[in-house]
Amino acid sequence: MMLSSYVTFLLISSLFTIIFCGNIEHTVLRGVPTSLHSKYVPSKNFSCLDGSSTIPFEFVNDDYCDCRDGSDEPGTSACPNGQFFCENKGYIGTLIPSHLVGDGVCDCCDGSDEYETTIVCNNTCFELAQKTKAEREAKQALHEAGVIKKKEIIATSVVTKATRQTRLIELEQDLRKLEYELKGKEELKQQAEIPENEAKGKHQKLWEEQRAVREAIARDNQMREMFADLDTNNDSLVSIEELQKHTELDTDHENEFTAEEVRSILGADSVNFDEFNVTVFEQISNSYQKLPQISIETPVNQDDLAATTEAHLKQEEEEEEESAAATEGDYEEDLSHHEASTHVATSLDHGKHIHDDTVPEYDDETKRLIETADHARNEYNEVERKVHDIKRQIDDLKRQSDVDVGIHGEYSAFIDQCYDYEEREYTYRICMFKDAKQIPKGGGSEVTIGYWDSWCGPTDNKYLRMKYANGATCWNGPARSLTVTFRCGIEHKTVDVREPTRCEYAMLFETPSACDETIAIASVHPDHEEF
Known part of the structure; x- marks a missing residue:
């Protein structure tokens, strides 16, 4: 017990x-x-x-x-x-x-x-668990939908990459053919331009010679008229007394026009017609003015002047024809042909063409040569344009191929695409792999806030962030820059832009390309949650 x-x-x-x-x-x-x-x-x-x-x-x-x-x-x-x-x-x-x-x-x-x-x-643990579960399920659903689009982008990227490579090979083959064709067109153009340039040169030379004749005639008429105007006593001489009346020729304009100053112009007490032509005319032609007519003077014999001019014109024409015949036989034929069509020299309407500097129309043969050369140039230019266009396409394809669009090409949809974000004062525009800009809504110049630089995400996934650097310099500050952070989303769009630090901008961008397959396929057990 x-x-x-x-x-x-x-x-x-x-x-x-x-x-x-x-x-x-x-x-x-x-x-x-x-x-x-x-x-x-x-x-x-x-x-x-x-x-x-x-x-x-x-x-x-x-x-x-x-x-x-x-x-x-x-x-x-x-x-x-x-x-x-x-x-x-x-x-x-x-x-x-x-x-x-x-x-x-x-x-x-x-x-x-x-x-x-x-x-x-x-x-409150149960409520928090329910809330966390709902958030996780929503996040998972978002990533599931995003991953579907991401896979579509990757699949498209594979096809695009292959198509781009095929197209690049085709363009390079076309370029070689066109460059060979261009070389031939250039030779034909050069061959056509040789006779064209020769004909145009002859035409230009002929016109310049004819213009020189007209200018010589005009000078001769002006000189004769001036001599006759100065020779007031009709003694075929221009004396000191006659020239001294023209005070506009006094260069100092301070004292009287002295006899010594006039003698320095004439070179003697008086000069005859030939001496006046050689030594005096060029000195006074730009300043000379006729005196007011205060009395009736003996008029210049216009018939004699016209006869003299006609004789001089005929003499110049004969000298020109003799010179042309002596240097080149076929040039005389061109000259005669041109004279027949344009009435140069003695057959030229002097009053109409004496001051005409317009080059006369080309003859039919020159026009034909120009037309042939123009056709050759047009064909050359057309092939050259095709060469430049193909080179541009090749450069664009190579540039697109060199862009790092992710391990599987998930960011390939960004190539050559721009996206805008509207806020109160500015529109922010980012052109992927190119640049980013700040555009004032109230007017004013747009500001580049960065040029594409590199991917700069964390070590486990560098493709979650990109850097745009070396933008426009701030006033008394550094060059502007932009960091773009990507997060999973159904569409490609900018959702926020801020300037957390002066001249350093931060952009949040949603895209299916940033969706995570491991989150999308995470298993959910309705009867048990692991936190």
Whole structure:
């Protein structure tokens, strides 16, 4: 009977010990992450997690900081650098600074950080779990839809790349053929231009000679008229007294027109017609003016002047024809032909053409040669235009091939595409792999905020961010630049532009190209969530 009572006592004592020890362990391990439970064993001394010291286990969570890293007080606010683990069952376990424990504010969704206070914390872990689940499912659905479009872009990129390469080969073959054809057209053009230039040269030379004759006639008439006007006494001489009347010829305009000044012009006391022609006329022709007619003077014999002019004109023509016949036989034929059609020299209407500087129309043979050369030039120019066009296409294709559009070509849809973002004062326009600009809405010049530079995303995926650098320089500042960050979206569009730092712009851009297949295919278990 006594033995039975003793056994019963031992069983009851053991039971209380187990219960008591369990409560101690539960209390001691408050605020400790599950992954660190093996470090907190009540039957052993506790070693600070930073290895700085070892303390009796009863010092753990005794509201006194013994370890430098605060690891002995995971469940209290004793250590300023300690951390408290919120278990948050049904949601995501999190670490919070231990100084938030017992501060009267519910920081853990399960309220476990306020275990020693009278604050009643509502357990919001379920609601947070539901919200997180909905956000994750929405994100997954977005990435699923985006990945479908992304795969379409990649598939198109593969076809485009192959088509581009094929087209490049075709264009290079066409270019070689056209360059060979162009060389032949150039030779034909040069051959056609030789007789054309010769004929046009002859025509020009003939016209210049005829114009020189007309100018000589005009000069001779002007000189004769001036001589007759100066020779007031009709003695066939121009004297000092006669020229001295023309004070407009006095170069200093300060003193009287002296006899000595007049003599310096004439070179003598008087000059005859030939001397006047040789030494005086050129000196005074630009300044000479007729005197007002105050009395009736003996008029110049117009018949004699016309006869003299006609004789001089005929003499010039005969000299010109003799010179042409002596130098080139066929030139005389061209001259005669041209004279017959344009009435140059003696048959020219002097009053109409004396000051005419318009080149006469080409003869029929020259026109034919010009037409032949024009045809050759047009054919050459047409082939040359095709060569330039093909070279431009080749350059464009090579430029597109050299652009880094992602590992699988997922950013290939951006090539040669521009996108606008409207905000209150500006329109921001980014032309992918080219440049980005800020365009004022109120008028004014657009500003380049960067030229395509490189991909600059994180090491695990550099294609999530791109850099545009060396834009227009800010006033007293650096050159403008733009960083574009990509995130998953159904469409290609800019969703935000800011200037977080002066002259450094940040753009957020949505695109299917940034959608992640690992997120899209993440499994969801309706009866169990892992956070």
